[in-house]
Amino acid sequence: MKKIVLLYLLVLLFTACSTRVNIVNRSSEKPVVLPDYTDVTIPCNIAPLNFSVQGLTDAALVIKGDVDSICLTTGDGNFDIPLEEWHQLLAAQKGHALQFTVCRSTENGWEGLQPFNVQVSNDSIDPYVVYRLLPPGYGLWNRMSLMQRNLENFQEEEIYANRYGRGNCVNCHSFAGGKADTWQVHVRHNYGGTFVVRQGKMQKLNVQGAKAKPVYPAWHPDGRFIAYSTNNTFFHIHTADVNRWEVMDDGSDVMVVDTENGEVLTAPQFTQKEKYETFPAFSPDGKWLYYCTAQAVDTLTRQFQDVRYSLCRILFDAQHRTFGTQVDTLYSAPQQGSSATMPRVSPDGKWLCFVRQPYGQFATCHLDATLQLINLENGEITSTQELGSWHSWSQNSRWMIFASKRDDQRYGRLYIVHVAPDGSTSKAFVLPQPEATHFYDMQLNTYSIPELVSGHVDMTPQQFQQSISK
């Protein structure tokens, strides 16, 4: 019996020992790391940054912190960092950098290539992100899902999949204040409608007197009002442009819906025939309603490159359900010569992030669309230099997640960027995945509309389908 116990302990001891990597030589060669996690800043609670090294199969990795380290070896060039050890290392290394050293196997032993750093921020990121997963189609779709992913590990779950709804479409999911129990979503075609979820219960929102279906949503912080745009949308493809298609609005307005009774609130500024208004967004204090507006044109299919959106705001009085009369312009398209769309204000109210693109309003079509920041205190605009759109702020205003097609110009991937209190941004990094290189190489779906959420969305696909079927 004693022998068995001893044997058991010995086995435990061996398996508990981490891999030892003895670097005998150093090289100045830089490893080609895929995805590119070199010199990024990461949240202190993010999932492991699994990656592969191009051109190497037998390789080792040493992740060094101030006190602890992780050592791994691989025979196929892919590094799968153990979850628990990773989180322990992050917890110990908050506010400091981790040094990653990739080593290649040589006759004499391990040769360490030039190390790179990964800065571990003191700031955590919201633990979940909700997004759509679907092929990057044009007008048609086939399968699509609404997914939630735990950012601290690799767990991904379906909130809804359209195979339940016989091929319907779900879009424009939006969470009030990043809360997982209050959100809204549109369902199109089968079981169509706008649905609001409060404390796990989903109900159809009966919008009274709207001229058209609500589209892009934005929650008021009090959770009672939702601002929507109503868009007459169509698309065309380009005959000879690297941007494959163009989505246009031949008419759009903004409205605010009182979810208590479905009543539509509007203002003359939002319903001008000679202008297009779209992409509403509330400020965190609920006092301002931001939106984008552009001068309408006669023939959109010929003049689509002349349509440029300015970014404006107007006062909103939630108590009296009224709007102000004065419209402030934060970004003037005619002056700037480009379009501003998708405004989102940081939860601390200091920054507004929007997408800048040469013209038009649907940033997904524009590979050159970049994220811009407006300092709401002094109106200064700076570029993050990040190509992407559909950004979402974390609740601590320190992180943004957004969709970007920078890797291949077709499939959107989720990128995370750190925003410092002074508005400076770090190098964005792609959402970690197990076997990341293989995963993204084989992934034939695009990630769309990521929304950071502070908790788990307690909704199964069956419950979702049951609710919309009522």
Added chain:
Amino acid sequence: MKNKRYINVLLAVLLVLFWVGLLVCAYQLQQYRFFAKEAEHLWISDEIWIFEQLQHPSGVVQLLTSALTQFYSIPFVGPVVTTLIGFLIYLIGVGCLRTIGKGRQSTVFSNTVFFILPAVFLFLCHENVWYSYRGDVALMVAMLFGYAFVQIVTRLKQRWMKSIVALFLTGVAYLTTGSAAVITVVVVCIYSFNYKQWLAMPMALVAWLLLGWYSVKEGHFISMEEAFTPLQYYEWPSTYYFQIFAWASVLVALVVGTTLQRINMKPLWQGMVFVGVIAFAIVQGITMYRGTHNSRNYELRTEEWLCHQEDWDGIIAMHEGSAQQTCFISYLNLALAQKGLLTERLFQFNPLVKSIKELPKDMDSQSFQGNEDAQSGASRLQHPEDSTAQQMVCAPLLMKFDEFSREASKLQSAVQMAWGGAALCNAHKAAFEANMLTPGQTDAQELKIQIITNAVFGTPKVAEKYLHILQKTTFYKDWANEMLSSKDALEKLAAPLRKGLPENNALYMKTQVGKTLQNTVLDADGQLRVPVGSIASQFYEAYILLTLDKNAILHWAQTLKGEKLSSLLQQAICAFAQPDEISSFGVSYSILQQFHALQQHQEPTGYRTSFWNFYYSTVASSS
């Protein structure tokens, strides 16, 4: 005794004939459906992909299906393997019956003939475009589990062990095959009834029900219906009664078979039962096939395949005699253009061309009134009561097909890829959509098109992505490796297409087929920018002839001065040009003679398929 032997020989021959007949039917009536199965279940040699398939119930069947269907691009393989599956189901059924009925009446043809019925119903399942081939494989594998059960339990003595085997095998059957595991349950039940093993039956049922319920709970299936019925073998919800019949016929075969084993039937009666069932299967099969077969859909699948094989003669041959061209963008027109025959034989297949026995009495040289522009020409053909005319030219999409179907997208990608130029963007889009609408998004043909078009449009990383996928297939990896071997390999295919793109970007308008073709073949100055006789130029010429676009026809003829003009174009020139200018366009003497004969109210040779007959057919229809 001798009679019995003769009867048995006869029945054996009949059985063989039945299977041969089923093979012939599968080949003649369905082989082009099997080619499409390869795209729906493309095999990817990738550990992670394989592992992901196994995460779901029926994942093993999915892998088996992919392993089989990857060979279905080879002619004959699909029909042969499918018939073989049906035959294996028959054999396994016979094996089950033999084991269950041990000690009783030996298994004879009449007992076992009912096992041919599943094959007949599975054959009919393939007529549903949403049906997944997994259904066939799942039924066979589920039967195999049933057979394994009867083989194992007959060697066991303890009842509780038999129950455990029932529980275990049914569970594994469900995880392997999905809802078809009900067949395993059926076999267990039949065995239980025969040997009064009452514990095995509920154990099998419990395993099946529990795993089905758990699969729904875990989100593998969307509903209990999908978990327990053939619905899970359909891409989208569809009627699945043929699959139900296939399953039910296994039950019937087992019940009837075990019952007949207890009856000592005379050979003649056995023969009659046997022949009766075969006759029933054939008659019922034919009747049901006629009721469900969508000939237009199958014709399209056939054309798809022939296009993929570049068998242009085959496509043209399909339409010879029927003379019913339906749409401008069609495989037939593509085939004709590939053979350089589109503008020669355009009106041979045009339903607008009617056989006019009498030439119009008031016809003279001024009677040809063309249209001033393409739009009015197109609208001229919009006869409210004749939707054929409207869609013939104006709608580049399919009649009688859902515009948003995979078939429509595949057709557009094939034809507009051949056009190139201003239509290439839509070919790219259509190829993407055709692939997206394919289960698994693994239609290799459409991926290949997108690899080229992504290289053309400056998104090579997407091309690489698709090439990496094709590298993991059996029959496309060589091409993928070749494309990845050097940067020049793909560029060789992309460069000529890129050169043909419009100089100035514009928005593609799907309703403006004529404009797209015009922008492809002519530059901003109206000069030719593609080779004479290219696919795009033939389609352009066909379009302006169909729309009776007088100005475009004359301009086109002017552009082609010095080149050999098609007969139809020469006829149109005769119709629309000033009499003293006709010869300057290079109209041949014989065409001129025909035109003069026409003007003398004499029907010239080849009038039936001439431009003039088309003109009068159209004018007569619209007046």
